[in-house]
Amino acid sequence: MANVTAQQVKALRDRTGAGMNDCRMALIEADGNEEKAVEIIQKKGLAKAAKKAGAIAAEGLIHSYIHSNARIGVLVEVNCQTDFVARGDEFKSFVNEVALQIASSSPLYVRREEVAQADQDKQLAIFRGQMEEEEQKTGKKRPEAAVAKILEGKLDKWFSEVCLDEQELVTREDKKTVKGVAEELTAKIGEKISVRRFVRYELGEGIEKKATDLAAEVAEQLKGMS
Numbered sequence: 001m002a003n004v005t006a007q008q009v010k011a012l013r014d015r016t017g018a019g020m021n022d023c024r025m026a027l028i029e030a031d032g033n034e035e036k037a038v039e040i041i042q043k044k045g046l047a048k049a050a051k052k053a054g055a056i057a058a059e060g061l062i063h064s065y066i067h068s069n070a071r072i073g074v075l076v077e078v079n080c081q082t083d084f085v086a087r088g089d090e091f092k093s094f095v096n097e098v099a100l101q102i103a104s105s106s107p108l109y110v111r112r113e114e115v116a117q118a119d120q121d122k123q124l125a126i127f128r129g130q131m132e133e134e135e136q137k138t139g140k141k142r143p144e145a146a147v148a149k150i151l152e153g154k155l156d157k158w159f160s161e162v163c164l165d166e167q168e169l170v171t172r173e174d175k176k177t178v179k180g181v182a183e184e185l186t187a188k189i190g191e192k193i194s195v196r197r198f199v200r201y202e203l204g205e206g207i208e209k210k211a212t213d214l215a216a217e218v219a220e221q222l223k224g225m226s
Helices: 006-016 020-029 034-051 088-105 115-136 144-162 178-189 214-224
Strands: 059-066 072-081 194-202
Touching: 006 034, 020 034, 020 214, 034 178, 034 194, 059 115, 072 088, 072 214, 088 178, 088 194
Parallel strands: none
Antiparallel strands: 059 072, 072 194
C-alpha cells in the first residue's frame, strides 16, 4: 500500500474538489500517483453526476448578458436544486460562461434530444446532396454502407456545432464542453446542474433590410436639383 501524506491528499482535494477521504482512497488506489488519482476521482465524479441526472433541479438563475457592442443579447436559465447553490460563486461563474458561449457561438438548441426529426432529416438531405455532387465531380461512387457511415458522422458533428451542451466552451482552453463542465460541477457540488433554455438576440436579425443603390440615389438627388 502506498504511503499517502496529508499534503498529497490536500493537493488532490484542491485540484478536484472531492472529499478528503475520497482523495486519500484514490491516491492509495493510484499507488501515490497524483495524475492517476485525478483520473480516478474524475471517473467517480462523473458516476456521481450520472446518479444526479434524474434529480429535479428547479432552482437556479435567469441570467442576462449584453455584449459590449450592444448588438447581441442573451437570456439563459441554468438550474440547480437549491437556492443556496444558486447564490454560490462557482454556479454564478458557470452561468456567466454559458451566456458568453451562447453569445459567441449561436447555438440553436440546448441538447440534441430537442432537435426535431424533421430538422435532422433536412440536414441529412443537405449532406447527402453535397456528397452526390462530390461524386458527380470525381466520378467515384461510394458504397451505400460507407455513405450511411459518413452521413452519421456529419450529423454527429452538426449536433456538436448547434447544440449548446456539446459545444466546447470558448472561455476555456481545455476543450471541455458545456455539458462536461456541468457534470463536473454536479459531482463537485453534489447537486444536478443543467442548462434549461435560452434566447439569443442579435440586432436587426430577421429584418429584411432594404437594398439601396447609393449611386442611383445620388443621381436622383442631382436630377431634382437641376
